[in-house]
Amino acid sequence: MSAQPAADGIALFAHIGGAATIDRLVEVFYARMDSLPEAATIRALHPADLGPVKEVLKRYLGEWLGGPPLYSAERGHPRLRQRHLGFPIGAAERDAWLLCMRGALDETVADTAAREAIYERMAGLADWMRNRDGNPHDTGGARP
Ligand code: HEM
Numbered sequence: 041m042s043a044q045p046a047a048d049g050i051a052l053f054a055h056i057g058g059a060a061t062i063d064r065l066v067e068v069f070y071a072r073m074d075s076l077p078e079a080a081t082i083r084a085l086h087p088a089d090l091g092p093v094k095e096v097l098k099r100y101l102g103e104w105l106g107g108p109p110l111y112s113a114e115r116g117h118p119r120l121r122q123r124h125l126g127f128p129i130g131a132a133e134r135d136a137w138l139l140c141m142r143g144a145l146d147e148t149v150a151d152t153a154a155r156e157a158i159y160e161r162m163a164g165l166a167d168w169m170r171n172r173d174g175n176p177h178d179t180g181g182a183r184p
Pocket residue numbers: 082085086087093096097100115120123124127129133134135137162165166167169170
C-alpha cells in the first residue's frame with residue numbers, strides 16, 4: 041500500500057518513531073491478544089507460536105503507515121481480506137481485535153493526533169475484514 045501522510049505532511053511511520061515504535065506496537069498488541077479474556081476467541085484462531093505472525097504484522101503495518109515496503113517485497117499485494125477469509129470474522133471478532141489494538145496504540149504511540157488517526161483507519165480496515173454478519177462486501181454488489 042502507498043505511504044499515508046499525516047496531516048502535517050510527514051508520513052505517519054516516521055512521525056510516530058519508525059520501526060522501533062511499530063515493533064513495540066505489535067508486541068503489545070499480541071501480548072494483549074494472548075492475555076485478555078475478551079480476545080480468547082481470536083487468539084484461538086492463531087497458531088500457538090505467535091512469533092512468525094508478529095514479524096509479518098510488523099512488516100505490514102510499517103508499510104501501511106508509509107515505511108519501507110517490506111511486506112509486499114516478501115508477499116506481494118496484501119489482499120488482506122482474502123487472506124482472512126479462512127477465519128470466521130464477525131462483529132465480535134472485529135471488536136476483540138480492535139480492543140487489543142486500542143490498548144497497544146495507547147501504550148506505544150505518544151502523539152494523540154497520530155494515534156487517533158491510526159486507530160480510525162485500523163477500525164475501518166477491521167470492519168472491512170468481516171466475513172460474517174452480512175458485510176456488504178460479501179453481497180457481490182447486490183442491493184438489499
Ligand atoms: C478483524 C479481526 C481480525 C482477526 C480475527 C484476524 C485474524 C488473523 C489470523 C487468524 C491470521 C493468521 C495467522 C496465521 O495463521 O499465521 C491473521 C493474519 C494477518 N492479519 Fe489479521 N485478523 C483481523 C484483522 C486484521 C487487521 C485489521 C489487520 C491489519 C491492520 C490484520 C493484519 C494481518 C496480517 C498482515 C496477517 C498476516 C497475513 C499474511 O500471512 O500475509 N488483521 N489475522
